[in-house]
Amino acid sequence: MRRGIRREAGWSPTRGQSNVIAVVLLAGLVLAGATVVVVAGSTAINQAQSDSSFASAEQSMRSLGAEIDSVSRDGQSADVQLDALKSGDAAVEESAGSMTVTVVHKGSGATDSHTVELGRIQYEQGQRTLVYQGGGLFERTGNGSAVVSAPEVSYRQASEGGTLTVPVVAVTGEAVDDEVTVERTAIREILPKLDGNPDTGSDESVNPLKRGTALRVTVESEVYRAWGSVFEQRIGTGVEYDPDKEQVSFTLDGPPERGPPVTRAAFSSRGVDTHVGKFAGTSCYHPTRSSSCTAGDVYLKSADGGLANCFTVEGDLVIERLPASGSLYGSSGCGGATIEGKSFFGERRSASSPYEIKGDVTFEGYTSIHDTVTFTAGGVNFEDDVRIDGKVKKMRGVTVEESLYVEPNPSSNELKINDGTVVKGDLVVNGRIKVNGNVRVHGEVYAEDEVKSTGWGGLKDENGDPKPSSEIHENLPSSQVLGKMPRDLQHMTTSDRPSSVDMSKKEPTTGDSASDISSGTLDCDPDGTAETCHLDAGTYKLDHLELGHGDELELDTSGGSIKIYVEGGVEVPKNAEIQVLGDNSNRVAVFVEGAGASSNTFHMYGGSGTAGEVTTPDDKASKFWVYMDPSDEVRIKEHSDFTGVIYGPGNGPDGDGVDVYLDKHATVRGAVVGNLEKFTNSASIKYDVTLQGRSALMVGTSDTDRVAYFRTSARVVGVDG
Incomplete structure (x- = not known):
């Protein structure tokens, strides 16, 4: 027990020392903590003051x-x-x-x-x-x-x-x-x-x-x-x-960038099989005016399918290359063929026989022909000047209301003019003139070589009397004769030539969404019932654009232009309609690639009273443009009515364009640019003259805003x- 007491007594001083140390340590901790608080608070205050100062400076x-x-x-x-x-x-x-x-x-x-x-x-x-x-x-x-x-x-x-x-x-x-x-x-x-x-x-x-x-x-x-x-x-x-x-x-x-304006009702960049049928023709109109016009021009690269019976071109007619054979024929029984503007017929690719122009055919404007031709029957009437650069095999029963100018082929160096032909102006020939039968010339006669009659008849004046020698000028210098001739119309084959549009290069990766588009498909009638689809301004991408029977697609341009890229084809069946809304300058542009589509990449189905339609406000063709790949086909079947521009020229000056077939009674209000393969009975292209100031887009979209x-x-x- 004592030892224990002594042990406790021995420990007593040690415990007292620990208490003192603890107090000292506690005081140090308190002091250090206070110091940290002061420093941290000071930093925070400084930061707050700095932020406040910067905020004030920012406001200033x-x-x-x-x-x-x-x-x-x-x-x-x-x-x-x-x-x-x-x-x-x-x-x-x-x-x-x-x-x-x-x-x-x-x-x-x-x-x-x-x-x-x-x-x-x-x-x-x-x-x-x-x-x-x-x-x-x-x-x-x-x-x-x-x-x-x-x-x-x-x-x-x-x-x-x-x-x-x-x-x-x-x-x-x-x-x-x-x-x-x-x-x-x-x-x-x-x-x-x-x-x-x-x-x-x-x-x-x-x-x-x-x-x-x-x-x-x-x-x-x-x-x-x-x-x-x-x-x-x-x-x-x-x-x-x-x-x-x-x-x-x-x-x-x-x-x-744009090409030249669309200045013709029809531009056929190849036209090898172009056929213009009975009562087919072009005319023109102004969407908001009732005034008359003569701008339904037609350009054909060729016309091997023939130009026959009764048709009317209310504008200029250009055939860049006359076909190797065939004729331009007008039947008097159905009103004949009439070209109301200027006409140009270019040199043929090959020539085995002269190109024949016969029957009831009227050329109301200046006519320029660059090849060997023959006029075998009466009825052909030129109401303006005529210039022929080539051989004239025969010219029978032709009436020229103004003057006739001929630059013969060097090999023949002569004009053969036959009985019944009347030239009411001057007759100017850079070569010989051979007259067979009675030929009336009201004006002067100028020839680089001699003028002679073969057989009976000869040159007569306007009254049918023999032509006075004072009005016949022979053996003139070629330069003098050529100086009297008007310019030919060769330039009409190159002016305003359309350029192709590259659709794939600028095609968007994705298109805008719309309630009537599902997985790249326009879905107007999911349950088979005819309904109305609606697309507002935007850029859309579709696998195909196919309407159901009786469906209506509204394209509303009130908020801006509409671009639709179609990878496949477009089909507008009977009783279906594409209707462009919005009377403004905004366009609808449909770019058709035709991948995986049938041969009829753009197809409007026909039938009397049941045909498909494409309509625009006031029939303004500039509101709706269909851009086609040159390898595709467009078929507008009988009685179908299309308002807009079909644009599919070939690549390069001689490239083939999209093949366009206009069946009987089909109507295009606007213009056709492509290969006009068939232009059959009573089909018509009515050219919107306001397109003269509108050009086709040369690219589908832009990589940037414009x-x-x-x-x-x-x-x-x-x-x-």
Whole structure:
């Protein structure tokens, strides 16, 4: 027991020492904690003060930017109080940053550029920097940048190219204090520098941008990435960054490239099998006027199928190459054949016999023939001048209301003119004239060689009396004879030649969605009942465009143009209708590739009173365009009614176009560009004369948005503290 007591007594001093140490340690911990709290609190207070200070500075910079923008527009000066900015906090750097605007001429690769310096007002606080530049306020942190308030950049879309507005505000000065004066000092024009002529005084030489050009805008700035965000969000276009140069740029194509206007009712780029049947023909109309017109022109590469019986062309007729055989024949029993405009017949690919023109055929306009021809029967009537560059085997019973000009083949060097022919103007021949029978010439006779009669008869005057020798001029110099001849119409074979459209190159990867489109299929009548489908403005992609019997497809252009890409074919059955809505300038463009479709890639089914239809407001053909691959076929069956433009020319000057078959009583209001393979009985093409000012698109879409008008100028504002 004692030992135990002694042990406890021995421990007593040790326990007292531990209590003292504990107290000391506790006091140290309390002191250290208090110190940490003080330091942390101080840091937090400093950060809060810094954030507050930066926020105040940002508000001042916003106010300054707003005043600069206002002054840049109205030209007035203003004094601005900036309580959060003290002397030296913000600086003006006039040469910091630039904007370059470039017009690119895509065909030649040439460019016209102009660069303006933007300048900047910069406020720095620690690692954070505010930058006012070009009308916007940006923040730079480390290697990045962000938009605080965006410049007034805008883009407004339109079908032919939108309007891009980039109002550039450039700043000059030295320093910014808590009170500054803001004043517009100059306006620097940009657009007049972009047409290659430095003396241009307005932007009209640039706006609208020319077709085949592109507009590129490049900004060089420390906050180039923030500028890129502005362009992406305000314009909706993709941008390209160049970190090494601290640049961002974007490019917008100019208005879409187009070929020549569609100036003819029918343009058959091959036409080897072209057949024009009884009572078929072309005419013309104006959608909103009742005035008459004669513009139903027809261009045929050839016409091997024949031009027979009774047809009317209310306009010019061009046959680039006469067929190797066959004839142009008009039957008096059904009204004959009439060409109301000018006519051109070109040299044949091969010639075994002369091309024959006979029967009741009337040429109301100037006629130019480049080949060997024969007129074997009476009834052919030329109501204007006629020029024939080639051999005339026979000319019997022909009436020329004006003058006849002949440039014979060098091998024959003569004109054979036969009984019953009447020339009411002059007869001009660069060679011999052989007269067989009674031939009346009311005017003068000019020949490079002799004029002689073979057999009976001879040249007579307008009264049927022998032609006075004073009116017959023989053995003249060739140059004198040729000098009296009017120009031929060879140029009509090359003017306004359509160009092909490349559909696959610009086809979108995906199309817009619509309630009536499911998995690439237009689904108007899922239950087999005739219904109405509806598509608004947009770009759509379909595997096939097939309507059911009695279906109606409404294409509403009220909100903009409509593009439909069809991988397969288009079918409009009996009692079905495609109806274009919206009385405006917006178009519907249907691009038909024909992949996997039947031979009839665009097919309208027919039947009296039950045929398919395509209609537009006021029969405006420019509202509906069908672009076809040249390897496809278009069949518009009997009594079908199509309003629009069928456009499928071949690739290159002699390329085959889409084969077009117009069955009996089929009607096209608009124009046909392709191989007019069949133009059968009572089929008609009624040309919309307003198409003379409308051109086909040369590409389906654009890789970028398009711009037609660019509005910009550099307004210089001085900022003085």
